[in-house]
Amino acid sequence: MLSKSQARFFFLGGTIVSFLIFLGLSWKSLSDDVPRQTNAQNLTPEVVRGKHLWESNNCMGCHTIFGEGAYYAPELTKVMERRGEAYVKLALTSKTPWSPRGRKMVAYGFSDAEAADLIAFLTWCGNVDLNGFPAKPKYQQLSTNQ
Amino acid sequence: MKYKSQQVAYWFFALSMLLLALQIIYGFIMGFAHMGYDGLHNFIPFNTARAVHTNLLVVWLLSGFMGAAYYIIPEEAEQELVSVKLAYVQLVSLAVVGVVAIVGYHFNYWEGRKFLEIPRPLDYLVVVNVLLFLGLILATLFKGKKRTTTSLVLSMGLLFAALLYLPGMIWFDNQTMDSFFRWWVVHLWVEGVWELIMGGILAFLLIKITGVDREVIEKWLYVIVGLTFISGILGTGHHYYYIGTPRIWLMIGGVFSALEPLAFLGMALFAVAMYRKGEKKHPNKVALNWTLGTAIMSFVGAGLLGVAHTIPQVNLYTHGTLVTAMHGHLAFWGAYAMINLAIISYTLPNLTGRKLYDTGNGALAFWLSNIGMLGMTVAFGVAGVAQVYMERIMGVEFGIVQQEIQVHFAILIACATMFTAGICIYMYEFVKYGRPSEEAMLNS
Numbered sequence: 001m002l003s004k005s006q007a008r009f010f011f012l013g014g015t016i017v018s019f020l021i022f023l024g025l026s027w028k029s030l031s032d033d034v035p036r037q038t039n040a041q042n043l044t045p046e047v048v049r050g051k052h053l054w055e056s057n058n059c060m061g062c063h064t065i066f067g068e069g070a071y072y073a074p075e076l077t078k079v080m081e082r083r084g085e086a087y088v089k090l091a092l093t094s095k096t097p098w099s100p101r102g103r104k105m106v107a108y109g110f111s112d113a114e115a116a117d118l119i120a121f122l123t124w125c126g127n128v129d130l131n132g133f134p135a136k137p138k139y140q141q142l143s144t145n146q
Numbered sequence: 147m148k149y150k151s152q153q154v155a156y157w158f159f160a161l162s163m164l165l166l167a168l169q170i171i172y173g174f175i176m177g178f179a180h181m182g183y184d185g186l187h188n189f190i191p192f193n194t195a196r197a198v199h200t201n202l203l204v205v206w207l208l209s210g211f212m213g214a215a216y217y218i219i220p221e222e223a224e225q226e227l228v229s230v231k232l233a234y235v236q237l238v239s240l241a242v243v244g245v246v247a248i249v250g251y252h253f254n255y256w257e258g259r260k261f262l263e264i265p266r267p268l269d270y271l272v273v274v275n276v277l278l279f280l281g282l283i284l285a286t287l288f289k290g291k292k293r294t295t296t297s298l299v300l301s302m303g304l305l306f307a308a309l310l311y312l313p314g315m316i317w318f319d320n321q322t323m324d325s326f327f328r329w330w331v332v333h334l335w336v337e338g339v340w341e342l343i344m345g346g347i348l349a350f351l352l353i354k355i356t357g358v359d360r361e362v363i364e365k366w367l368y369v370i371v372g373l374t375f376i377s378g379i380l381g382t383g384h385h386y387y388y389i390g391t392p393r394i395w396l397m398i399g400g401v402f403s404a405l406e407p408l409a410f411l412g413m414a415l416f417a418v419a420m421y422r423k424g425e426k427k428h429p430n431k432v433a434l435n436w437t438l439g440t441a442i443m444s445f446v447g448a449g450l451l452g453v454a455h456t457i458p459q460v461n462l463y464t465h466g467t468l469v470t471a472m473h474g475h476l477a478f479w480g481a482y483a484m485i486n487l488a489i490i491s492y493t494l495p496n497l498t499g500r501k502l503y504d505t506g507n508g509a510l511a512f513w514l515s516n517i518g519m520l521g522m523t524v525a526f527g528v529a530g531v532a533q534v535y536m537e538r539i540m541g542v543e544f545g546i547v548q549q550e551i552q553v554h555f556a557i558l559i560a561c562a563t564m565f566t567a568g569i570c571i572y573m574y575e576f577v578k579y580g581r582p583s584e585e586a587m588l589n590s
Contacts, residue, residue, distance in 0.1 A: 002365065002369070003365070004295075004361060004364065004368070007365045007366070007368035007369050008295075008368050010368065010369060010372045011368040011371055011372035011375070012372075014372045014373075014376040015372065015375040015376070018376050018380055019375075019379055021380060022379045022380055022382065025380075025383075025394065025395075025398065026326075028392075029326075029386070029391050029392050029394075029395070030323065030326065033391065033392035034320070034322050034323060034326070034390060034391060034392075037322070037390050037391070037392065038320055038321075038322045038390045040320060043319050043320060048319045051319065051321060051324075054258065055258045055259060056254075056256075056257070056258065057258060058193045058194075058197060058251075058254075058256050058258030058263060059193070059258060060193075060258045060259065060260050061192065061193020061194070061196045061197050061258060061263075062191075062192050062193050062196070064466040065321065066321065066322070066325065066388060066389040066390065066466075067388055067389070067465035067466030068260060068325060068389065069260055069466070070192070070193070070196050070260075071466070071468050071470070071471060071533075072176075072179065072180065072192045072193075073192075073544075074544040074545075075466050075544070097187070101545035101546070101548070103182075103184075103545065103548065104184055104187050104191075106191045106193070121321075124321075128321075129390065130389065130390055131387060131388055131391075132388070132462060133388030133462060133465060134466075134538070135463060135538065137537075137538060137540060137541030138539050138541075139540050139541060140540075140541035
């Protein structure tokens with residue numbers, strides 16, 4: 001039967017080995033694959049300013065980006081492709097709550113420059129290689145709501 | 147209660163109760179908003195309610211863990227806490243940081259990164275606060291006569307939780323990198339070191355309640371926390387499927403996430419086996435309910451519902467939908483809320499000297515809150531699965547889908563009302579116990 005010291009060895013050994021593998025995989029991902037998949041060379045000052053705006057207004061508190069955030073408002077990774085620049089700019093600069101189908105967004109009333117930064121950020125996000133996310137709907141052609 | 151300084155725990159638990167009440171209120175605000183009743187939008191928009199709801203959860207759980215540590219460590223180490231005064235300083239500063247953060251969220255003052263919304267200047271205060279807490283706990287432990295496995299596992303969990311907060315404070319220009327390290331905090335907390343804390347508290351409770359030999363309980367504690375780390379550390383991969391990280395994580399995350407329920411299953415079997423093996427039947431039935439309950443519900447919520455959602459092929463469609471909210475609610479409730487309510491139920495009679503061991507209210511609180519939470523989980527699940535099929539598979543527009551699934555939020559709110567009734571009774575009992583007293587020490 002397992003003794004207490006063997007159990008401790010299992011815990012410490014398992015933890016250390018798992019953590020080392022995790023660190024190795026993380027190192028490889030971050031040094032090599034992530035810059036390539038995210039087109040790190042395209043992180044312009046506008047994109048970075050856009051990310052600041054994204055965070056300082058807690059957009060993730062309603063929306064998701066890369067599928068992460070809250071589930072009250074649409075996923076925005078591919079929003080530029082889906083809605084186009086004019087629509088997105090209108091939603092961002094609106095002085096009254098943007099409320100498609102009655103669900104309200106905070107009326108941020110961003111300036112044109114701020115909206116441009118956020119659009120740059122969302123455009124950059126839309127071009128990141130996300131291993132196939134978001135998946136294309138299988139039966140889109142049967143749907144009439146686009 | 148054997149040591150006077152253990153009384154500090156009571157006030158941490160009281161803070162927990164207060165914050166839990168507020169958390170529930172903000173949950174209702176969001177539930178109603180999902181149904182289309184967003185009358186508070188101008189004052190408390192959804193993103194504010196959301197940040198408050200999740201951050202209050204984290205702070206009340208941490209406050210409970212800290213209270214548990216202040217109770218358990220002196221008893222295990224056979225040593226009074228090194229400074230009671232500093233422990234109160236730590237309590238007040240924790241409450242102040244929490245309140246300032248939450249008020250700030252109502253004025254667009256935050257750092258909108260899911261779960262880590264606390265703005266940077268307050269992050270430093272959190273660090274100071276946690277260092278003070280750890281200093282007190284570790285100093286007591288090392289000054290003490292005994293260093294038991296239970297107290298070491300608990301302290302190790304608390305120490306690593308503090309260390310893992312740091313990667314979340316680094317700024318990255320790249321959203322993918324940002325997210326990558328955010329999960330080092332969030333995932334490695336809840337599916338790693340918090341389970342050490344939970345395991346430590348659970349072992350303490352089982353030793354006290356079942357009377358099974360400490361050596362046996364602590365041996366299995368090692369096995370369970372070992373399984374937790376082996377599956378949980380590489381299981382972080384399930385957050386790296388679709389955020390701009392390489393495909394290797396689909397395999398690593400998929401395999402190790404599938405192992406994660408084993409740790410929780412181990413915990414559930416362990417608790418039930420120790421209960422059956424125990425010859426001593428502790429009269430505190432309420433604490434026993436919560437102790438066995440947390441072991442079983444964490445297996446269902448965190449283990450089973452977790453793995454159902456982290457199979458990569460499934461997650462491609464469920465990622466970023468209400469399915470996540472389904473898993474999140476039962477996982478946090480089963481694993482971390484219930485372990486806190488268990489340790490509170492166990493310690494209150496010892497702290498206050500009033501032995502309300504087997505009250506009807508105690509049982510009612512347990513069953514109402516658990517059945518309510520299960521109902522909420524089902525409502526979230528139905529809404530989430532419907533959303534996945536309509537939006538992700540059929541390609542119906544987000545807003546239309548949200549209108550279609552509104553009805554499930556009515557069920558959610560009904561179940562949440564039941565849950566809240568249970569919690570209210572729990573809090574009523576908490577208040578009825580009264581304050582900690584010196585007599586309680588003489589009695590034990």
